Amino acid sequence: MSDLHLVGLSIRNGSKIYPGTQALKNVDFDLRMGAVNVLVGENGAGKSTLMKVISGVEQLNGGTIELDGKVVAFADRTEAARHGVGIVFQELNLFPNLTVTENIFVGHEKTFGGIHIDSVAQTATARALMKRLEQDIDPDMPLGNLRIGQQQIVEIAKALAENARILILDEPTSALSATEVDVLFRVIGDLKRQGVGIVYISHRLEELIRIGDYITVLRDGVITGSRSMEGVDIPWIVANMIGTASKEFPKTVEHTLGDEVFRVENVCLPRPAGGYSVDHMSLSVRAGEIVGLYGLMGAGRSELLECIMAQHPNSSGKLFIGGAPVREKSVSGRIKRGLALIPEDRKRDGLVQIMTIRENxxxxxxxxxxxxxxxxxxxxxxxxxxxxxxxxxxIASLEHPVSSLSGGNQQKVVIGKALMTQPRILLMDEPSRGIDIGAKAEIFRTMRRLAGDGLGILFVTSDLDEVLALSDRILVMANGRLTGSFPAGANAADVVSAATPNLNRVDTL
Amino acid sequence: MTSIDTARGAKTETGESKTSALLVLLHMRTFVALILVFTFFAIAAPNFLTGGNMLIISKHVALNALLAIGMTFVIIAGGIDLSVGSIVGLCAMVAGYLVLYGIDLGFLGIGYSIQFNTIEICLMVLVVGVGVGWINGLLITKLNVAPFIATLGTLYVARGAALLFSDGRTFPNLGGNPDYGSDTFRLIGSGSFLGFPLSVWIMIVVALLAAYLAARTPLGRHIYAVGGNERGAALSGVNVDRTKLFVYMFSGFCAALVGLIISSQLQASHPATGETFELNAIAAAVLGGTSMSGGRGRIGGTIVGAFVIGILADGLIMMGVSSFWQTVIKGLVIIAAVVVDQVQQKLQAKVILQQQVN
Structure with missing residues (x-):
């Protein structure tokens, strides 16, 4: 099958280093034209970094990129676009204040003489693109009026308008409805026949098997499996994603669990557009217990923690600490009662970057x-x-700004800040995000030790490996609801399927 | 204030000597600028160094420094207060009205007015200033109005109110009345203690209080945290709204003090008092190292900044430089200060990175 599809772009020995972590380690990647190249791996495995390198958003620290056999170096996104590389980012990069047409052509407007925008031609092209994508979207509509799923379609149209020869789709279906997914897959089929090389990133494993021609699995910045899709099944993907040799996670230290220290009853967070981000969630944590809350991006896990930490005034539900109801509505009040949050985004929520380590x-x-x-x-x-x-x-000094520390040490400062309030329950949102393996292991050891001291820990993670190794109990969330509860040592495939309850829906299409 | 200074000093000792020396120099830049400006005028302008002139300059500086202290807190907390000049005007008018007329209770039909002594007048004027600051704070925290817009609005409203008070006229002859105990009102502006004008003492006391508040109280720490990362501060349990409310009320308090001092000094209040004072206050804060993006700044720096601006202005006048050129020079000094500040930030980050590696 490999002979059918020529390699359009390839990376040899590619490395990318960020301060504190190495996101890609000597990666060899082949992108085949006229085919769907599926890329899979856990959060932080390096998928997005790899795609940013291909689309010119980031540059390699080592190694080469070859396009049609010639070595290229994309200085930025525009240069990559000139070479025919288009990308649809996971986060939407659109302007809600501009119309659909203006969004599609932003940065490469159709003009007369580079000055006057040919809006008639732009609108016509936009209308044609919408038709091709089988969408009933008015090109003159302000983008902000569209649903998220429709906005994602516009983002895809934007890449198509640039006549990309290589099209990267980073989790394009995360916000799409079943019918929209179907349309997208038909469009992908069309593009394939026209010889476009497609890179497709997704967490929905069965979707990957359905659409992919080639698969590449990444783990911790290393490619652990790369082959044609023929004969690939979910166990093979999971095995390569997680690896047989488990990471150096501290083994569960045997200690007896105490009484229930924290209970959440019927927490709801309505979505502005209708429905719930957090849909009647209930759970409990015992003293000394580590409860892992697993789920995919957008499952409502972070929102649940934010509700618990009084960040959403319009949320409802009851909280109990040691059996006593929590009525405090302010963050400081809840901290006083023994709750502490380690936020997901350290930079934005966890630290005051310009203050010193001591002050933080x-x-x-x-x-x-x-x-x-x-x-x-x-x-x-x-x-x-x-x-x-x-x-x-x-640290070199307590008086240095906290921004001078590495990710792992910054995370420890956030944990230290939380522990200083002498909490009874520690809420941790993706505690290992963006820190290297060594620091990760240390954070996990710390969590174990804290649990051993009787602290109840509820932690959110998208890392399957992590949730399996670290938790005394595993809870799974999807679409704002609790969709699974497993004891320690649960089967990985069960946990994954609980996290993607809408898989069947995609399958039956 | 002092503790932060020593901490910063200790930090530089360990680094490489050359960059460290430069860093210390940059860190003390406002002070260096003050010494340079002072020395220059001492040589170039006759009569500059006389005791009388020093007193006049310090009286001028005290007013701007008081406003700048309040402004510094507001800017550290990530906001801006454009209304202080208008609060000065409004408070001056309120003070003048109270001294002249007291509160007329004619509307109750008893044909009687209440007169107040100096202390009572001062307290009422301060309440007005703090009240306007409170409105600023409410607009910004509860109604989510951007600080620039909210205080621009109160700038107009307070100025208009000041004009309405007297129909645009000046309240003259604020000598007070010994029968009511308000004859001491003029002392606020003209009294002196240990050879220094009372207004300078007021500035010193407020500056010391503010510096203590910034460095040694949880509220001070919260002000820095809110300006550095509002969301992060909120998630750490800091009451962001209350912190913001405080800084605007404090700024209003400082402005009310200035309004009192000016109306007492002139023994008259004019509704245009304090126009564009807010810009001088911002300039002093920025010159003293306060970052407009919030989270960084010190009261000591602001005071030195106010002195640089004051000495520059008075010195240039004494040398006979045209007021047009004075404006140009003031602008250039402010821009230079911010550029140097950026250089310092970069250098400091580099030095710290080096120390981490070592």
Whole structure:
């Protein structure tokens, strides 16, 4: 089958290093024309980085990219586009204030003499694209008025308008309805016949098997499997995604679990467009227990934690700590009751980047060092130093800005800040995101130790490996609902299928 | 304030000496600028160094410094307060009205008016200033109006209110009345203690309080956190709304003090008092190292910044430089200050990175 499809673009020995982590390690990747090249791997495995490199958004630190046998180096996105590489990002890169047509042509407008926009031709092309994508979307409609799924279609139309020879689709179906997925697959079939090389990234494994011609599996920046799709099944993909040799996760230390320390009852978060982001979620955590909350992106896990942490005033439901109801409506009130959150986005939510390490560590517990209104800097520094030692945070000085630390050490500062409030329940949203393997293992050891000390931990992850190895109990969420509950040592395939309950729907199409 | 200084000083000792020396110099840049400006005028302008002149300059600086202290907190918290100049005007008019007329209770039909002594007048004026700041804070926190727009609105409203108070006229002869105990009103502007004008003492006390608040209280820390990362601060349990409310109310408080001082100094209040004062206050804060994007700034820096601007203005006048050129020079100094600040930030990040590697 490989002979049928020529290799259009290939990467040899590609490496990409970000501060603190290596996202790609000596990757060899072949992109075949006239075929769907499926790319799969867990969050943080390097899929998106690889695609950013191909589309010129990021540049390799080592290795080469060859296009039609010639070595190329894309300085930016526009240069890649000139070479016929188009990309549809996972996050929509659209302008809600502009019309559908304007969005499709932004950056490469059809013009007379480079000045006057030929809006008639643009609208006509946009209308033709919408027809091709079988969408009833008015090209003059402001994009902001469209549903998310329709916006995603516009994003795809944008790539098609550039006549891409290579088209990268990063999780294009995550926001699409079943019929829209069907249309997209028909369009992909068309493009294939026209010789376009398609890269398709998705977490929905059965979807991949259905549409893919070739498959490449990434794990921790390394390609662990690459072959034609023939004969590939889900167990093969999962095995390559996770690997046989488990990562250095600390084994579950045997300790007895205490009584229930935290309970969530019927938490709901309505979506502005109707329906629920969090749909009647209930769960409980015992003292000393680590509960892993697994699910795909957009399953409502982060939203649930945000509801618990009083971030959504329009959410409903009840919380109980040690059996007593939580009525506090403010973050500080809930922190006082013993809740603490490690947010998913460290930079945006977890830290004040321009403040020092000391100031960040103590931000939630300043009143412990305050008499009436006087803040004792000496006590504060002492406590900060104690936590730096306890969590083995590598720093040169407490007075450096927290932004000077690596991802793993920044995460430890966030954890330190939460622990300083002496919580009874620790909520952790993707605690290992964006940090390297060594630091990950250390974070996990810390979580184990904290659980051993009697802390209840509820952590959210998209990393199957992580949830399987670390949890005393595994809960799975999909579409805002609880779709599975497994004991430690559950079967990986069961957990995955609980996380994608709409697979069957796609299958029966 | 002092503790932050020593912490920063200790940090630079460990680094490479050359960049560190430069960094210390850059860090002290406003102070260096102050010394340069001072030395220049001491040589170039006759009579600059006389005691009388120093007193005049310090009286001028005190007003701008007071506004700039309030402004510094607002900017550190990630906002801006354009209304301070108008609050000065409004408060001056309220003070003048109270001194002259008290509160007329004629509308109750008893043909009687209440007169107040100096302390009472001061308290009422301060309440007005803090009240306008409170409105600013409410607009920004509860109604989600952008600080620039909210305070631009109150800039107009407060100025208009000041004009309405007297129908645009000046309240003259604010000598007060010994019978009511308001004859001491003029002392706010003209009194002195240990040889320094009272207004300078007010500035010193407010500056010390503000510096203490910034460095040694949870509220001060919260102001920095809110300006550095509002969402992060909220998730850490910081009451963001209350923190913001405070900084605008404090800014209004400082503006009310200035309104009192000016009307007392002139023994008259004019509704145009304080026009464009907000720009000088912002300039002093920025010159002193306050970052317009929030999270960074110190009261000490702001005071030094206010002195640089004040000495520059008065010194140039003494040298006979045209006021047109003065404006140009002031603008250039502000721009230079921000450029140097950027250089310092970059260099500092580099030094810290080096220390991490070592």
């Amino acid at each position: 560590l103590t931000l939630s517990s300043l009143k412990d060092f305050t008499r009436i209104f006087h803040l004792s800097l000496k006590e504060e520094a002492g406590k900060a130093a104690e936590f730096v030692k306890r969590l083995a945070i590598k």
